[in-house]
Amino acid sequence: MKLFEVDNGYIGFGVVKCFVIAENEDRAIEIARHKYKAQSKCYGEHYYLNLTATCLCGDTSKEFVSEITDE
Secondary structure (H helix, E strand, O other): OEEEEEEEEEEOOOEEEEEEEEOOHHHHHHHHHHHHHHOOOOOOOHHHHOOEEEEEEOOOOOOOOOOOOOO
């Protein structure tokens, strides 16, 4: 399993994103889409249709630490 950061291109106080553990990028986006869609009442389809996944960790069975960020 891999750890992904999935964002939709929106900016709040920082980049609007969620973290997903999934087998691959496509599955990460599929899983995240459900969460974004549930939050999209005020935004419309673009809030959950244009998602981008970035793999943060390719093997979640090993130790991992992310980069430090203030986003």
